[in-house]
Amino acid sequence: MDSSLDFDRDHLWHPYAPMATTAPTLLVRSARGTRLTLDDGREPLDAMSSWWAAIHGYRHPRLDEALHRQADIMSHVMFGGLTHEPAIELGRRLIELTPIGLDKVFFADSGSVSVEVAIKMALQYQRGRGNPGRTKLLTIGGGYHGDTFGAMSVCDPVGGMHSMFAGALARQVFLPRPPAGFDADISAWMDESNRVLAACSEDDIAAIIVEPILQGAGGMHVYPPGVLRWLRELADRNGWLLILDEIATGFARTGEMFAADHAGVSPDIMCVGKALTGGYLTLAAVLCTAEVAEGIDASESGVLMHGPTFMANPLACAVAAANLDVLTSTDWRANVARLHTGLSFGLAPAHELENVTEVRTIGAVGVVALDRSVDVSRVAAIALDHGVWVRPFRNLIYTMPPYICSDEEISTITGALVAAAAGAAT
Numbered sequence: 001m002d003s004s005l006d007f008d009r010d011h012l013w014h015p016y017a018p019m020a021t022t023a024p025t026l027l028v029r030s031a032r033g034t035r036l037t038l039d040d041g042r043e044p045l046d047a048m049s050s051w052w053a054a055i056h057g058y059r060h061p062r063l064d065e066a067l068h069r070q071a072d073i074m075s076h077v078m079f080g081g082l083t084h085e086p087a088i089e090l091g092r093r094l095i096e097l098t099p100i101g102l103d104k105v106f107f108a109d110s111g112s113v114s115v116e117v118a119i120k121m122a123l124q125y126q127r128g129r130g131n132p133g134r135t136k137l138l139t140i141g142g143g144y145h146g147d148t149f150g151a152m153s154v155c156d157p158v159g160g161m162h163s164m165f166a167g168a169l170a171r172q173v174f175l176p177r178p179p180a181g182f183d184a185d186i187s188a189w190m191d192e193s194n195r196v197l198a199a200c201s202e203d204d205i206a207a208i209i210v211e212p213i214l215q216g217a218g219g220m221h222v223y224p225p226g227v228l229r230w231l232r233e234l235a236d237r238n239g240w241l242l243i244l245d246e247i248a249t250g251f252a253r254t255g256e257m258f259a260a261d262h263a264g265v266s267p268d269i270m271c272v273g274k275a276l277t278g279g280y281l282t283l284a285a286v287l288c289t290a291e292v293a294e295g296i297d298a299s300e301s302g303v304l305m306h307g308p309t310f311m312a313n314p315l316a317c318a319v320a321a322a323n324l325d326v327l328t329s330t331d332w333r334a335n336v337a338r339l340h341t342g343l344s345f346g347l348a349p350a351h352e353l354e355n356v357t358e359v360r361t362i363g364a365v366g367v368v369a370l371d372r373s374v375d376v377s378r379v380a381a382i383a384l385d386h387g388v389w390v391r392p393f394r395n396l397i398y399t400m401p402p403y404i405c406s407d408e409e410i411s412t413i414t415g416a417l418v419a420a421a422a423g424a425a426t
């Protein structure tokens with residue numbers, strides 16, 4: 001008899017996995033609060049928040065209610081020529097919450113698509129301002145911006161997918177990865193960057209795109225806010241736009257509402273996603289300034305050349321607006337500081353392990369870096385034995401727990417991470 005898991009293994013792709021996979025896949029029956037309920041009855045804490053998204057945990061009463069209520073009104077309607085209250089309400093909240101000047105909103109269906117839209121905005125803006133030759137992007141090494149082609153072209157050229165798709169990706173300009181650590185000295189990095197810049201023409205570049213302060217899937221790398229201020233000045237001096245990808249870092253994850261706030265920098269274009277709907281539905285948004293919008297309108301097409309079928313889906317917008325209301329009605333700053341204290345304290349014992357090269361924390365993010373790549377299934381199994389769901393990659397075992405975790409749950413998570421790091425070596 002073909003069980004559910006057999007069917008899954010034989011027919012369904014999973015992210016970054018071979019079709020003929022041998023790795024075990026767990027069947028989730030349901031989820032509530034901070035916990036997943038597995039088919040076999042185990043209830044691990046979700047230390048991943050479903051990849052940064054479920055910030056208030058699963059089945060939050062206010063989010064469930066917003067979704068049910070909207071389903072009774074209208075699940076979807078096209079956004080071409082029509083509009084609706086959920087989109088308007090979410091737009092208002094995003095403009096209020098995001099750095100100053102960002103007051104034009106484009107709703108996209110996923111993070112990767114929002115990056116594509118941001119890139120189009122930058123290119124069309126440059127055309128509208130009489131610079132059609134400005135088509136390249138400038139970025140830093142070690143980034144991750146999504147899996148579509150424009151986004152892939154600005155992912156890390158070594159760790160990303162450049163070799164797999166060589167020839168098919170747009171060629172961009174890469175500055176070195178900034179030094180590790182919030183307080184690191186950036187003078188050597190600036191010198192190196194200036195050398196790279198000296199070899200290229202400012203008339204080729206449309207915009208700078210980076211993940212601010214914390215690079216996520218490219219390596220959970222924290223870098224100093226001074227880098228963002230330097231990039232902001234560089235963009236201004238050359239007539240380039242600054243695009244910040246806050247898809248992972250947005251909505252308080254790094255301790256500020258947006259990671260850009262650590263540097264006091266306002267971008268020209270910003271992407272948000274992941275936690276936007278609290279993990280309920282796929283939705284992203286691209287915000288830009290009035291100046292960028294005017295430039296786009298002045299381009300020869302006169303319109304922004306993008307419009308997804310499910311643009312501004314009302315269910316997703318309604319649950320996102322409720323999600324932001326829940327976030328802003330709490331003392332999120334104090335709460336993330338509490339989580340940070342728990343993560344730093346709980347992960348400290350990992351420093352003692354011989355195979356651990358670094359332990360880093362920022363906001364509600366904790367990372368244990370090992371001296372070699374881990375066996376993902378094995379490390380996940382050890383954490384699961386300690387009651388915690390994690391999904392390591394490369395040499396990194398990490399957590400970005402739901403904000404509703406109690407101190408005790410954080411201690412369970414950090415204990416599981418330390419045990420998994422210790423077990424990874426043997």
Ligand SMILES: *Cc1c(COP(=O)(O)O)cnc(C)c1O
Pocket residue numbers: 110111112113115144145146147211216217245246247248249273274
């Ligand atoms: C996850 C992520 C993306 C891509 O978002 P998807 O919704 O998976 O397409 C882009 N940029 C960053 C920084 C991300 O973390």
